[in-house]
Amino acid sequence: MKDSASPTNLPSGATAAMALQSSPSGQDLHPYARGAVIEVYHFDNKEAQDDWWSEPDSDIDESDLSHRTIRLCDIIDRRVQADGIWRYYVHYRALNRRMDEWISLDRIASPPSVGNAKARALKKEEERQKREQQRRQEEEKLLEAPRSRRRTSTVAGGDASAAGEAGADGRRTRLRRKTSVIVNDNDDATVAASNVEEGDSKERGQKMNHHQKKEVVALPTDAITHTVGEHVVATVQAQELDEHEGLDEASLREHEEVTKVKNVSFLELGRHQMETWYFSPLPKELLGPNGQIEVLYVCEFTFRLFARKSELRHFQSRLAVEKRHPPGNEIYRCGNLAMFEIDGLAEKIYAQNLCYIAKLFLDHKTLYFDVDPFLFYVLCEVDDRGFHPVGYYSKEKYSDVGYNLACILTFPAHQRKGYGRFLIAFSYELSKKEEKVGSPEKPMSDLGQQAYKPYWASTVLDFLLNQSDESSLSIMDISKRTSIMAEDIVFTLNQLGLLKIIQDVYFIAADRKLLERLAQKYPIKEPRVDPSKLHWTPFLTDVKRDKFSIHSKKPSVEAQENRGAGGF
Numbered sequence: 001m002k003d004s005a006s007p008t009n010l011p012s013g014a015t016a017a018m019a020l021q022s023s024p025s026g027q028d029l030h031p032y033a034r035g036a037v038i039e040v041y042h043f044d045n046k047e048a049q050d051d052w053w054s055e056p057d058s059d060i061d062e063s064d065l066s067h068r069t070i071r072l073c074d075i076i077d078r079r080v081q082a083d084g085i086w087r088y089y090v091h092y093r094a095l096n097r098r099m100d101e102w103i104s105l106d107r108i109a110s111p112p113s114v115g116n117a118k119a120r121a122l123k124k125e126e127e128r129q130k131r132e133q134q135r136r137q138e139e140e141k142l143l144e145a146p147r148s149r150r151r152t153s154t155v156a157g158g159d160a161s162a163a164g165e166a167g168a169d170g171r172r173t174r175l176r177r178k179t180s181v182i183v184n185d186n187d188d189a190t191v192a193a194s195n196v197e198e199g200d201s202k203e204r205g206q207k208m209n210h211h212q213k214k215e216v217v218a219l220p221t222d223a224i225t226h227t228v229g230e231h232v233v234a235t236v237q238a239q240e241l242d243e244h245e246g247l248d249e250a251s252l253r254e255h256e257e258v259t260k261v262k263n264v265s266f267l268e269l270g271r272h273q274m275e276t277w278y279f280s281p282l283p284k285e286l287l288g289p290n291g292q293i294e295v296l297y298v299c300e301f302t303f304r305l306f307a308r309k310s311e312l313r314h315f316q317s318r319l320a321v322e323k324r325h326p327p328g329n330e331i332y333r334c335g336n337l338a339m340f341e342i343d344g345l346a347e348k349i350y351a352q353n354l355c356y357i358a359k360l361f362l363d364h365k366t367l368y369f370d371v372d373p374f375l376f377y378v379l380c381e382v383d384d385r386g387f388h389p390v391g392y393y394s395k396e397k398y399s400d401v402g403y404n405l406a407c408i409l410t411f412p413a414h415q416r417k418g419y420g421r422f423l424i425a426f427s428y429e430l431s432k433k434e435e436k437v438g439s440p441e442k443p444m445s446d447l448g449q450q451a452y453k454p455y456w457a458s459t460v461l462d463f464l465l466n467q468s469d470e471s472s473l474s475i476m477d478i479s480k481r482t483s484i485m486a487e488d489i490v491f492t493l494n495q496l497g498l499l500k501i502i503q504d505v506y507f508i509a510a511d512r513k514l515l516e517r518l519a520q521k522y523p524i525k526e527p528r529v530d531p532s533k534l535h536w537t538p539f540l541t542d543v544k545r546d547k548f549s550i551h552s553k554k555p556s557v558e559a560q561e562n563r564g565a566g567g568f
Contacts, residue, residue: 028111030086031078037115040090041107042071070109072119076100077261079290089261096446097363098277100262259363263292267360268309270300270388272413280359296360300388301325303353324386326350326378332426334533338387339426340378341536344371344394351376354392358409362445373397374406379423381414390414393423395430397539402485404431404438408448418525420451425529428459431483432531434538436549439485456484456492457522464508465515473508 032038073090080086088108091100259279267274273295286307287293297306299316301324306312327350328342344351351371376394380387391410396403405427410420424440431438440452459482467473475493479486493499493508496518500509510518 027116028113030105031080032075032086032088032112034075034077036075036112037119038073038075038088038090038108038112039070039110039115039118040073040092040103041068041109042092043068071095072115072122075112091260098361102265261292262360263287264296264360265293266295267298267357268295269298269357269411269413272411274412276360277412278360278363280356282356298353298357301386302327303350303357303389305353305356321386326380326387326389328376328378331536332529332534333382334530335527336382337422337527338380338382340380340387342376342378344374344376348372354378358392358407361409361412362407364443364445377423377426379419379426390417391419391423393427395427402436402438403441404428404436404483405440407441408451418527421455421525422527422529424451424455428483429529429531429534430536430538433534433536434549437479437483437485439488453492453495454522456488457496458519458524459484460489460492461496461515461519461522462524464510465512465519 027033027036072093074093075088076091077089078086079089085105087102087104089100089102091097262276262279263282264276264280267276282293282296282305284291286296286305293307295309297309297312298304299306299312299319301316301319304312304315306315325338326340326342327347328340330338331341332339342350348371351374354376355371373396374394375397376392378389378392380389382388389411391408391414393408394406396406405424408420408423410417410423427440428438440448444452460478463478463482464473475486475489478484478489482489484492490499498508498510500507
């Protein structure tokens with residue numbers, strides 16, 4: 001993407017930035033310091049590609065200011081070109097790191113003296129708002145404390161037991177509350193809330209009169225409550241997934257420092273050339289003297305990496321026609337889609353190169369060399385020229401925590417075609433073949449969440465709509481039939497707002513009309529996996545020792561009905 005080179009076509013701010021070589025301000029002299037803050041013209045149509053790849057709009061006039069916004073940027077790196085003009089590698093604040101890019105001087109809207117001042121002002125305002133929010137929260141806690149922690153007790157005259165319950169001096173007795181927890185009984189994810197009423201240590205052995213005790217339902221602090229008849233009903237607030245879960249601040253800073261600058265600008269795979277998003281630890285022989293390369297060329301049939309296109313053409317000219325497909329076994333073919341299973345132990349070079357390529361589009365990916373314990377499933381489009389990879393996912397041959405997917409990627413040139421959802425559905429079809437429940441490896445990236453949330457929602461809703469003949473269902477029943485792990489089902493029901501708590505018990509509360517409206521919002525999209533086209537045999541494991549096998553789960557509906565929990 002190139003801006004007009006003519007200064008007359010640029011805004012005054014960009015023209016001024018080009019003349020800063022002679023600026024009297026030290027911090028505004030080129031080269032700008034690393035870590036400085038500047039304002040940069042950002043293309044709105046580029047921001048639209050933040051989540052998905054799309055073809056560039058050739059009708060957009062990049063000199064038209066209506067397609068530009070001004071954003072604060074941190075200078076990550078800098079370099080001087082052969083003509084002596086500086087270029088800067090910048091990170092846009094409030095945008096994902098995959099939007100980081102090299103910019104020329106005509107993209108600069110204001111120098112560091114202005115950018116640093118605005119950054120300091122924004123920081124002060126954020127700190128003020130944070131203090132104000134904390135103050136409001138403390139005031140709300142003080143107002144809510146008497147209602148949530150105390151119970152009014154009526155002390156009858158001359159009644160020693162009642163006086164003891166109210167305290168020796170007749171004051172109110174505090175209630176100690178426990179937050180709701182998920183009870184994991186053979187992965188039967190029923191959620192219970194417990195209430196424990198405790199007075200002074202002298203009163204703990206006394207039994208409270210049933211008619212004098214008013215039942216108190218302990219709810220999560222973030223639950224939204226309302227009353228239906230005599231019951232207190234709570235809707236559990238949905239929890240968001242954190243893609244940085246498990247990484248402390250020091251590890252996160254180290255990761256960002258090592259990978260702060262992309263070393264590959266473009267990846268050419270088959271007919272498509274894609275702009276990369278992140279740093280990848282490629283072999284040094286592929287990179288230039290400055291540790292970077294403009295275009296990385298990849299053979300789409302073997303995933304061999306090349307620094308020059310002439311090398312790629314020479315290699316493919318000698319490649320036999322019958323080898324124009326991924327190695328390994330073809331386990332699925334339906335229409336123009338095919339899936340190959342590749343053993344990382346048997347095809348180590350192919351698997352390692354695939355990981356190098358995936359790292360260009362995945363931020364937190366650490367698997368590059370130790371590919372032996374993994375299986376790779378590569379999805380291809382098929383035509384008369386061969387098999388063309390569009391995406392892949394990997395999984396451990398045996399996972400101690402029940403993961404059925406370790407890493408997933410749809411190449412940017414093939415996104416928004418439903419292939420991400422197809423890969424997810426395929427991983428669960430393999431879990432069904434294995435007769436297991438599974439879950440993706442946590443934490444998930446932001447794009448991984450965007451793919452999994454609608455898949456889980458559409459699958460659970462479709463199951464609930466098609467099981468109207470059953471009087472009651474538990475979460476474990478849904479888990480067994482969809483192979484989705486119970487905790488993911490609970491998370492999805494929270495997201496959909498279908499979980500309610502009545503007297504310490506979770507219920508799936510939704511009528512058919514509500515389910516149908518939600519199903520329209522989260523439809524099952526094409527392409528779908530046809531299980532009859534899948535030809536695959538799972539690894540044999542000891543069912544009794546495999547806690548994720550559905551045969552190791554106890555029947556849950558009867559148990560839930562006996563307890564009065566988990567009804568639908």
